[in-house]
Amino acid sequence: MNRYKSLQQFLNPHFKEDEYQLAAITGDASFRRYFRVNTSDQSYIVMDSDPDKLDNTPYIELNKVFSQHGFKLPKILQADEKQGFFLLSDLGNTHLADLLGDEDRTLHYKHLIKLSAQWAQIPPAQYMKVFDGEFLQFELSIFRDWLVDNFIGEQLSADEQQMWQQACELLVNNALEQPIVTVHRDFHSRNIMRTGQQWAIIDYQDAVQGPVCYDLVSLLRDCYFKLPEQELDYLLHYAYDEFSEQQLLQDTSFAMFKRWFDLTGVQRHLKAAGIFCRLKLRDGKSGYLNNVLPTLTYISNVSKEYPELTALGQWIEQTIIPQTKQRLTKESK
Template identity: 30%
Template sequence: MSDAATSLSLYLEDDAATARFGEDLALALKPGDCVTLSGDLGAGKSTLARALIRAVADDPGLEVPSPTFTLVQVYDLRLPIAHFDLYRLGHASELDELGLEEILDGGIALIEWPERAVDDLPAERLALAFGFEGPGRRIEISGPAARLARLERVLAIRRFLDDHGYAGAARRFLIGDASTRAYERIHTVDGRSLVLMDAPRRPNGPPIRDGKPYSQLVHLAEDVAPFVAVDNLLGAQGFAVPAIHAADLEAGLLVLEDLGQEGVLDADGDPVAERYEAAVECLAEMHGRTFDPQVTLATGHVHTVPPFDRAALTFETSLLLDWYLPWRRDGALATDSEQQDYADIWNALYDELQGAEQGLLLRDFHSPNIIWRPQEAGIRRIGLIDFQDALIGPLAYDVVSIVQDARVTIPSPLADRLMQRYLALRAEQGDFDCENFLKAWHIMAAQRACKLNGLWVRLLRRDGKPNYMKHMPRTLWYLSTALSHPALAPLRDWCAKAGIGATESTR
């Protein structure tokens, strides 16, 4: 299907195929989507709707009654769903009373018998028309190209699974992140649980500096090849990374081993000390190893792990100037003098990093990306699942990521224990300069905090993702902690003059 396509035709041989398509359709929908289901009685509308709702609920036994008499049935799920049946609708104006507009603010609407109010339904809807064909049924699908493109992607994933021995597998949404990646949990017909990574090639954004988009400036993975390469690097040295069972590098699809569902947080979202300590021990062991930054994949492609160079470091810290400062100042930009002083300070700090210990850093070594595997021993207790953006750079950065977890408050006593444990293990390895490491740690802590505080605002203002702002009090506190080192005195003074500081304690 081309990018401009506005229709799609599917043949479904029976109710099982219709239900499976309903599960796939659930993965293509986003808040605000309206889906209409039209066709004769028995054509499969209710079969599809029931399967879709149960897939979103991840509950195959969920009772999904027909809304024929109530007109609407609302399900408060991960993605809120309102299932409408307009057959008994008296007048199209009743749609307002049924709450269609409200549900589309943050959920999706499934509407059977849309013909009863077709002129009052959203124009940007996905329309499914069911008809009988032979022993099965055909569905003609029309709608905006962008919505159909989402549907075509999930159907392409279904074909990929079928072609690689996973025909008939059940698919459930697992997680999406701030990037273009999404993950599904795959339940095979023989009872295995796997994870599918859906990571289409990242489209280049507008050139920002030196003719390069943001992703290239800061060395973010633009396809799945870096993930496969680093997975190979870590797996070869005994670290617990997912085995790759199937891959289409061009399409950006991987079927991965499921390392488990248990993380390093407790039921209340607080850090479990034993698990964080194990993560730090795993990191210390990794930092004592040597990794070849060049990896040849089975396809013959050679991936070189990029450096965390000055250009990338500089661009990340500029997020504080470009996004956080104007947000805090009600739109007022940093002055030319502030910008120059900030750049000069960071250039001097990057000079200080020249003597820092360098190696493979995973870049996002924090709670969302760590799996706890208590049945294993040693470094294998820690499952690593997110490392496609790995770099060669100051190893202190990953220690910052876990000790100053951006999404979880690490109590000061635990943070101190984690640091001491890491330093002790590295000292046991020999030839470890603790003083130099601590200086690098504080510099990288400040660098990461400046990036994150700007990133939260960018996600809010540019990308419409306000939920990340809840982390800002924590990352502002982390910045103040980083600035306590003598090497950071110039940046500490600059922040004080600019009015940047921890205004709310999260400890």
């Protein structure tokens, strides 16, 4: 309540005598909260991002970087950095997630593949961390710590420990051998918006320098939506041609590109499954638990296509998924 009152005090000088209404809107998986501000003739978004919990500098500075390169982002109209309050332009209510039943879905994805290729070419900037081996290992540890250890309470045997270490090494090396580009990190259907005739990007503050396939995995292997395999295959070939034309790939066969894509997806989905459990256990956000089993199934299915990941896939399918189902059943009661 104290922050809400402070938020109102932040807004009052900007609207002066103009009455406004403040309504909470769906937040993201972070500690940020969002509200829509409606006046008699205009609407805005206000973001509450407590600086005691989050570093807001990358949000501010990378907004400048991506906007200068022609991308549509929320405009920061006013900011109180000390308190962590930001008045933003309102991009509307339509996300890519709202258009996935559209007859033009494939065309939407093709446009966004082109957009991701343009994003990838943005030069490195301050506050973009390097997605290095240590960073990748940390992300993989989220799965072990939050899903395996804390959510289902599974203890790994010596053989399983060795399997996990070998799988992690393979996935890290797969990421590191790819061309390094500018990566959004969460380029998926809930962070891409349609405003007017433009695509707009939100939640960009965690951008890094990382593997060329990462954002493509976020887009086409979305944790929140499963593309039919035939459509996915078509779009993956389209992306290969687009990335090659944009010179993001050098002397890379489609087979190698697909391997990069698939294994990057396994790494990302292991992290995501762990984060969904962390959101429940640490942050009290249970709404993401519905995404855990589809994410684990993706890992299992893709692992079957690569002999080096057979053991990981079997462990996920035979041990992790059944125990996760049991825990989810308990959670639903």
